[in-house]
Amino acid sequence: VTIVNDCGMADYAVILDQYKTEDGFQKEILTDTGLENLYFSKLINTAKKVKDSAALLKVFYTLIDMTNLQIVLRAVLGDSNTNASGKVIEGGYMLSDRLLKEILVQKAGDVSSKIESSVFRGLADEILTSFEKDHNISIIDELIDKFKFKTISDTLSPVNMSPAVVIWYIFCKETELRNVRLILKATLDNIPSEAIRSYLVYSS
Numbered sequence: 001v002t003i004v005n006d007c008g009m010a011d012y013a014v015i016l017d018q019y020k021t022e023d024g025f026q027k028e029i030l031t032d033t034g035l036e037n038l039y040f041s042k043l044i045n046t047a048k049k050v051k052d053s054a055a056l057l058k059v060f061y062t063l064i065d066m067t068n069l070q071i072v073l074r075a076v077l078g079d080s081n082t083n084a085s086g087k088v089i090e091g092g093y094m095l096s097d098r099l100l101k102e103i104l105v106q107k108a109g110d111v112s113s114k115i116e117s118s119v120f121r122g123l124a125d126e127i128l129t130s131f132e133k134d135h136n137i138s139i140i141d142e143l144i145d146k147f148k149f150k151t152i153s154d155t156l157s158p159v160n161m162s163p164a165v166v167i168w169y170i171f172c173k174e175t176e177l178r179n180v181r182l183i184l185k186a187t188l189d190n191i192p193s194e195a196i197r198s199y200l201v202y203s204s
Contacts, residue, residue: 011038033071033087040064040089056167059155061093066148068095069120072103073140076111077131094120123147142199149175149201175201 001020005013015034040060047056068088088100094117103114108128115121123143130139152171179200186196 033089036067036089040091044091055155058093059152059167061091062151062155063148064089065092065095065120066144066151068092068100069124070140070144072100073111073124073127074137075104076106076108077128077140078137138199145178145199145201 001013001016004016012035015038018034040063043060044057047053047060050056071088088097090097092100095115099114099116103111106114108131111128112121112124115124127140127143130143131137149171156167156171182196182199183193185191186193
């Protein structure tokens with residue numbers, strides 16, 4: 001918490017401090033979305049001030065939707081306590097807070113029928129179908145990460161001579177770093193490359 005505060009992120013430190021204990025942090029911090037809400041609110045407020053804000057805002061609102069879909073699907077498919085793991089981020093684009101709360105109390109097979117957006121309904125169907133095959137909860141992150149990359153690519157990469165291109169470049173670099181971390185972790189854990197190939201997100 002002290003390090004975060006010293007880095008000029010006092011507002012994040014305030015949230016972290018609420019969960020601080022003598023031995024570390026309370027486990028509830030893993031399911032609290034306070035940090036994410038603050039992060040996205042700052043992104044959106046910044047995006048509103050720059051050129052081509054419409055494209056950036058669409059991306060950031062859609063990122064909120066995808067993060068929220070990850071949260072509720074993990075709660076539903078993981079059969080966890082929805083009160084603990086079902087906290088969502090405010091301000092989505094296509095998935096309202098009301099809809100997300102409805103999904104949280106549904107059975108896995110009924111989730112897709114509640115989603116009005118054909119794009120997100122198709123994504124949810126793909127995740128649910130894949131999960132049924134081997135009950136691997138990580139399929140949620142795998143498919144949403146790929147969907148996230150494609151969505152941001154389609155929105156930002158065609159926008160020339162604007163801050164949107166810089167955001168797109170940074171996102172590509174973050175994706176590359178994520179892939180490198182995954183490969184290194186698999187190598188250290190002696191996991192065959194074929195086992196992680198589907199988890200990598202490719203930029204082209």
